[in-house]
Structure formats: structure tokens, C-alpha cells
Amino acid sequence: MKTLKDTITQITMPTPYAVGDVHTYLLKGDRLTLVDAGVRTEDAWKALVEQLNHIGYHPEDIEQVILTHHHPDHMGLVDRFPRVETIAGHPKLKPWLERDDRFFEQYEAFFKWMYKEAGVPERFDSLLKGLKKPLKWTAEGKMTHLLEEGDALPGHEEWRVIETPGHAQNHLSFFRKEDGALIGGDHLLAHISSNPLLEPAYSPNEERPKPLLQYRDSMEKLLPLDIDTVYPGHGKVFGDVHALIQTRLKKQEQRAGKVYQMFKDGPLRAYDVCERLFPKHVESQLGLTMSETVGQLDYLESINRLKTSIIEGEKFYEMNG
Numbered sequence: 627m628k629t630l631k632d633t634i635t636q637i638t639m640p641t642p643y644a645v646g647d648v649h650t651y652l653l654k655g656d657r658l659t660l661v662d663a664g665v666r667t668e669d670a671w672k673a674l675v676e677q678l679n680h681i682g683y684h685p686e687d688i689e690q691v692i693l694t695h696h697h698p699d700h701m702g703l704v705d706r707f708p709r710v711e712t713i714a715g716h717p718k719l720k721p722w723l724e725r726d727d728r729f730f731e732q733y734e735a736f737f738k739w740m741y742k743e744a745g746v747p748e749r750f751d752s753l754l755k756g757l758k759k760p761l762k763w764t765a766e767g768k769m770t771h772l773l774e775e776g777d778a779l780p781g782h783e784e785w786r787v788i789e790t791p792g793h794a795q796n797h798l799s800f801f802r803k804e805d806g807a808l809i810g811g812d813h814l815l816a817h818i819s820s821n822p823l824l825e826p827a828y829s830p831n832e833e834r835p836k837p838l839l840q841y842r843d844s845m846e847k848l849l850p851l852d853i854d855t856v857y858p859g860h861g862k863v864f865g866d867v868h869a870l871i872q873t874r875l876k877k878q879e880q881r882a883g884k885v886y887q888m889f890k891d892g893p894l895r896a897y898d899v900c901e902r903l904f905p906k907h908v909e910s911q912l913g914l915t916m917s918e919t920v921g922q923l924d925y926l927e928s929i930n931r932l933k934t935s936i937i938e939g940e941k942f943y944e945m946n947g
């Protein structure tokens with residue numbers, strides 16, 4: 627007997643990243659859909675084609691691609707399917723997929739401003755010019771279908787969209803109530819905690835998003851749902867989401883506690899905290915470590931433990947009271 631579980635098949639591909647393999651999911655319904663599309667390497671493509679063949683399909687059978695978020699290991703092969711006419715994702719994924727030059731200019735300008743305010747030393751300036759480098763691992767395409775909170779997936783009416791910003795501003799998860807299946811992208815992974823990453827606002831009047839606060843909200847948002855199985859972007863398929871979410875939230879609060887103690891001796895800029903929190907990784911992984919640091923500072927500010935002041939264009943945090 628066929629069950630709901632038979633409508634979803636995991637396909638696993640290698641990536642050049644430390645995170646290791648990435649999964650995409652083949653969904654069978656009124657349309658044949660791929661949720662996410664790996665990274666743009668020949669190894670990934672070969673793995674994808676082989677696994678499709680193994681279950682009786684070819685790349686030309688795929689009718690649409692639905693994306694969980696814009697990271698290169700999730701949309702790198704989106705342009706390799708000749709029959710795909712629909713590419714669906716969150717509206718904030720559009721500038722990434724369509725390579726909007728103005729957006730990338732704003733993106734670079736944002737980090738320049740952000741890092742200056744955070745006290746990042748000038749020796750990191752060359753990094754800012756390399757922000758577009760990861761784009762070589764990804765594809766260009768045309769977004770044809772926008773997905774937002776509560777929408778049904780085209781061709782798969784039983785799956786609903788849950789917006790889960792944090793790891794990425796455009797991050798979506800997909801939930802099928804009937805059997806409690808969640809396609810979770812990188813929102814929730816069993817083996818590692820997912821990184822809430824700094825990104826600029828997507829429209830000029832918006833404030834800088836606070837990814838860690840969003841991430842916490844996006845985790846709490848899943849608590850009332852009856853989730854049985856998570857099909858993640860990396861690592862093993864898992865259940866027991868409640869316990870995992872509680873663990874992740876608690877761990878983050880513990881790290882925030884550690885960061886708070888750093889302010890005993892006086893005010894610090896975000897970079898000063900980053901150096902103390904990640905002495906081994908700050909040089910090689912500035913983007914990632916600064917995202918994590920600013921996240922913790924945003925959190926401590928949100929619960930009124932820290933307050934900020936701007937001195938000569940730099941932002942200082944100090945204990946509040």
C-alpha cells in the first residue's frame with residue numbers, strides 16, 4: 627500500500643562546504659517537484675542524476691523547483707532542468723536568484739557600514755570585496771511563483787508554507803499536516819545548530835533584521851505544530867522536535883550568559899566580543915563569527931541586559947544598570 631511517505635524521496639549530494647552533504651527532496655503530486663537544488667558542481671549534478679535514475683526519473687521529468695532559501699548549496703542546480711517552468715520561493719529570494727545588481731551593491735554597502743560600526747579592523751576590508759564569491763556555486767534563474775506564510779505549494783496542495791526567517795531572511799519550511807511531515811531546509815538540523823546569519827534589510831525603509839531573534843521566534847513558531855518527521859537540508863531525518871527546540875533555545879541563552887559576563891570590565895564593540903568568543907575562528911570566518919556575536923548582542927539588548935551608545939561612528943555595548 628502506498629502511504630503519504632512515498633510521495634517524498636530524499637536525494638543527497640556532496641558540497642564543497644564544511645557542512646558536508648546537502649539533501650533535496652523529490653515530491654510526487656500533481657507536479658513532479660524538486661525542493662531545493664543542491665550546489666553547482668559536477669559532482670553534485672552526477673549524484674542527483676544517478677539517484678533520480680535509480681527511482682526511474684530523469685532531469686527532464688522535473689516540472690518545478692521550490693526553494694527553501696537562497697544559499698548556494700540549496701539552489702545551485704536550479705537551471706539544469708529543461709522542463710522546469712516554475713521556480714518558487716519567498717519574495718526575498720528573488721534578488722539572489724535573479725542576480726539583482728542593485729541589491730548586491732546595497733548588500734556590500736550594508737556590511738561595510740555594519741563592520742565599521744562593530745569595530746572590525748581595516749585588515750578585513752578585502753573580505754568585503756569577496757562577498758559575491760559564493761555566487762559561483764549557485765545558479766541564476768527567474769522566480770516565477772512567490773510563496774508566503776500559509777500558501778499551498780503549487781501542485782502539492784497538502785503542503786503549506788511556514789515562513790521561518792533567521793538562518794536566512796527568505797527561509798521557508800513546508801508542512802504537511804496529515805502526517806506531520808516538515809521539510810525544514812536549514813531551519814532545524816539534528817546534529818548542529820543552524821547559524822542565524824546577518825543580512826541587510828531588503829527595502830530601504832526597513833531596519834536591519836535581527837536574525838537570532840527571528841530564529842528564536844521561528845523555532846517557537848513550530849512548537850504548537852504536530853510535527854512527526856523533519857526532512858532537513860543536512861544530516862539525518864529526525865523527530866522529537868520539541869526537545870530539540872528546547873535544547874537549542876537553552877544553549878543559545880547559555881552562550882548569551884557567557885557573552886554578558888564579558889561586559890564586567892566595561893563597554894565593548896561587537897568585534898571585541900567576537901574576538902573573545904571565537905579567538906580561533908574570527909580570522910578565517912569573520913562573517914559567520916560576527917553573525918553569531920551580533921545575534922547574541924541583539925538578544926541581550928532585547929531582554930534589556932545590555933544598552934548601546936554610538937561613539938564616533940562605533941557602537942558600544944555595556945551592562946544595563
Ligand SMILES: [Zn+2]
Nearest residue numbers: 695697793812
Ligand atoms: Zn543555508
